[in-house]
Amino acid sequence: MSDSEDDPDYQPPTDEESESMCTYSDATSSEESVELSTSHQHQHSSEAIPCRSIPNSSWNIPLSDGSRKKQFPFTVDPGMKNIGSDCQTELDFLFLFLDNEIIDLMVRMTNSYAIKTQILKRVTRNSRLSKWNDCDAAEMKKFLGLLIWMGLKKLPKISDYWSTDVLYENNVAKRVMSRNRFELLLRCWHFEDAYYIGMTGTDRLIKIRRFVEILSKKFGQYKTPGEFLTVDETMVAFRGRIAFMQYIPGKRHKYGIKLFKICDDDGYTYDLIVYEGKRTTSTTQNVSSEIVMKLSDQYLNAGRSIVTDNYYTSVTLANSLLQKSTHLLGTLRKNRKGLPKELLKEKLKKGETCVMENNDGVLILRWKDKRDVLALSTRHTPSFVSVRSKRNRNKVTMKPTLIADYNRHKCAIDYSDQMGSYCNPARRSLRWFQKLAIELLFSTSLINAFILFKNSKNLTSKKYTITTFKENICRTLMGLDQQRRQGRINQDCSAGHRFGKSTLVDQRNRIVRRRCIHCYEKKREEGLTSVEASNMPADLLTKGLPAVKHYKFMKDFGIVNLE
Template structure:
């Protein structure tokens, strides 16, 4: 159904010449499919550990998929954190509205991905966030998602929604580095950097005693970045690109590193949009579960396949093994 799109689910069993010849009708009757779709559940409603959990109907499935994603693959030194939206306009306690997204209504997923698009860890937004000492809710969420990567020398790339001076200092104590864009309204930022006026291709930066660096670079607009990577400085370096006048383009190292790594979640969203299986429905848990089963796991399998076998074609058996068995390796 993701490959062959139809306006309605019943169209797959239509005898009209416009929809005739569907492979799905030869596999299963429409009545059987509708019964299975109506009765599908992912947890016994009478067996609930936490009745106040708004995601209790899909909690075992979410936990199993997350554990499998972390067991199959270990990310490298670069990871990126961002959010994705699962479109849903029905009634649900955890439905969000984000006007800047392509799908404005739906479930928000916080993800930790690799630059290649592999989702290593994720969390579904379901209300209040447990705070760490000295951190706000967003900073605590970032630490929770990357908890198993702390003290390993990894570099986390994030946008201005997650980045702050307090988070950068906390991660630096845990031997984890942070690089990303920064909002000028954050606390404890150096005013000589945030309030400075720069011309095009000018840059200014400051570093505090803890090793956190804040840069301001003027391109078409002001770009404020934060970094704890030792290699990043306030000097512009060649980016390997030229402008319309055939002149070499210079950019800050922090901006180039951020642009290179930040594409991870966008690559994932691009892959899932090609053959989406989602259909309109009133059951929120079914929409969320199908996105995880047919979107997240399939894209992760495809990313691993492209990484281990870049020139080989994946058979149907190999594809199933990638998804089902968490300890499958290249051998």
């Protein structure tokens, strides 16, 4: 299903229009960097760049002073909020979203599904489910930590993480949880009472709706957005059987579950909506406009600007946002309703622009670059700005300020998706609601926590990446920080003791073994002094040497004292 099928404001192009259809992409922004120069804007708009304006009964020539534009001062102080002083570590910031309410929901629903499956389905005596024990919050956190770690360390199958094969062997997974227990938890991992809703509900998202609503409400509680917000869609890869499957050919994952998100310039997600078909919105207006109004509802009437692509942008949406003291900026489809036909029919040479504006201050700009670019703005005038190419820093070209601002702010959700694609733990074998939960927990929530952590610690170094953030969270969730030193000692001791080099020799010129290094370190970890740890008889036990004989041997040469 394409984006246009649910948009009644979309008019299919004719054969002549399809050749010059304006569906502006961000290819220009990926090759060029914008350098805004206010001193050159009016100069270039009036001299350097040819600009054509066509009068019309409802659309007019833009005024040079911008007197038709509505001015909305930005009245909000952006930044972090509601974060206590005790929030210091990476895990503390993740628990702002993954708090006790979310953990308790997963624990209760997972235990409920396992118990009801035992009762309602035929479970054999040798089945793993017949040996089910209820999980708790601590075990659920270890389970989530393992999922994050599996994204960091990719292996072909889940069972390979517990494999003893020399190619896959590791000591992380087996130290945290057994393979059977992990696979059983993954099988029973639920977010709603599946058996109850199967008999009563017709809601397509009922298996995860409560989880999505609780989590999405937490996103906006800890950060106030700036002046620009971006609305766009993202895809959660899935090719199974679901009624609300989407196909978007321009996305990396063409098939899957579509999410509508609103983000600011640094990629922080403030809210999201899961697309479930025509039920997602009411029938009072088109889908694209209603999605924008829903996502931006709590951020209106503050002088902000909403940035959208050509799926959402329309004159109707611009008028609705102007009534809420909010600007709209975005590219535009050529066959939207209400556009001036004279502007669309005008033939332009490369570098020329054609601009029209209505009495409400809605400006429509058509600019000829490599192809026609059609854009709408309620805050810009037909001015130009110098742009320096990223590939060739000596090359400077002119571009409309509207397009330059669009390219600068539109990449917010793309940046969020880019960070979420790194070390993603999602697998093909997961069910759709589990994949959606992994996207919300380990992509959206974790990226939000990463942004808050970097802002609070003023971390600007490129060395502290999202991967480093995930690694630190994994160690803490799975308890590996406490087990790191102890686990190394136990591992070495189980493989055989190693002894420190000694200069003492007996009467036969044989080196005298003094103590086990690892047992000595273990006793020191328990708080004993170096003398006490050295004189403990139990420390002298060695592999392959009986305790009594070894102790008597050490006593004969005065290494230990019986008194």
